[in-house]
Amino acid sequence: MADAFAEFATSRHGALFRYAYLLTGDRGLAEDLVQEALVKTYVGWHRLRDPSNAEAYTRRAITTTAIGWWRRKSWRAERPNDDVPDRATAGDDATARIWLWRELQNLPPRQRAALVLRYYEDLSEPQTAEILGCSVGTVKSQVSDALKKLRTRLGSDVVLKAGMTE
Numbered sequence: 001m002a003d004a005f006a007e008f009a010t011s012r013h014g015a016l017f018r019y020a021y022l023l024t025g026d027r028g029l030a031e032d033l034v035q036e037a038l039v040k041t042y043v044g045w046h047r048l049r050d051p052s053n054a055e056a057y058t059r060r061a062i063t064t065t066a067i068g069w070w071r072r073k074s075w076r077a078e079r080p081n082d083d084v085p086d087r088a089t090a091g092d093d094a095t096a097r098i099w100l101w102r103e104l105q106n107l108p109p110r111q112r113a114a115l116v117l118r119y120y121e122d123l124s125e126p127q128t129a130e131i132l133g134c135s136v137g138t139v140k141s142q143v144s145d146a147l148k149k150l151r152t153r154l155g156s157d158v159v160l161k162a163g164m165t166e
Contacts, residue, residue: 005045008054009038016058022116023066025105033069037061059131063113070109103153111146114139 013034020030020037040061041054048054104112110132117128118139129139 001045004051005042005054008051009041012055012058016055016062019059019116019121020062020066022120023062023109023113025101029069033062033066036065040065056127056131059117060133063132066113067109100150100154103150106153107146107149111142111149114142115146118143 016034016037017030020033021027024030024033037058041058044057045054048057104115107115113132114128117123117131118125123131125136125139129136132139132142134142
């Protein structure tokens with residue numbers, strides 16, 4: 001058991017960290033999330049009927065732990081960030097990415113998780129629903145609501161990347 005878990009944790013740490021970072025926007029918090037989720041996965045390893053489900057189990061642990069953290073009052077404390085212009089200028093990809101990143105961080109946690117899983121991790125709606133522990137319809141509504149919020153905040157003249165449409 002310990003060898004199989006160690007192999008899983010070592011081989012998938014990078015992908016799990018990337019997912020946690022996209023949820024939190026903070027390297028330290030992302031690392032904490034991954035470590036906590038891996039502990040939960042190790043403790044629950046014996047319950048996994050199929051070890052190939054370990055990544056989905058761990059991603060779900062990352063998601064639920066992050067949502068729990070966001071619900072705590074201390075999580076909402078101000079965090080330092082760089083000044084970002086009100087609007088991105090045409091052709092300024094770096095500024096646009098920073099600006100979009102900040103807007104993503106302002107989305108509610110489940111909406112942000114749904115967008116990250118669907119469009120960054122390129123998971124299907126059923127895979128996303130499994131990780132989030134909800135129905136496919138909930139995934140669809142979370143993604144739709146998140147995209148509407150982004151469009152409202154970013155303005156009608158901003159085109160979201162291909163694939164990030166309803």
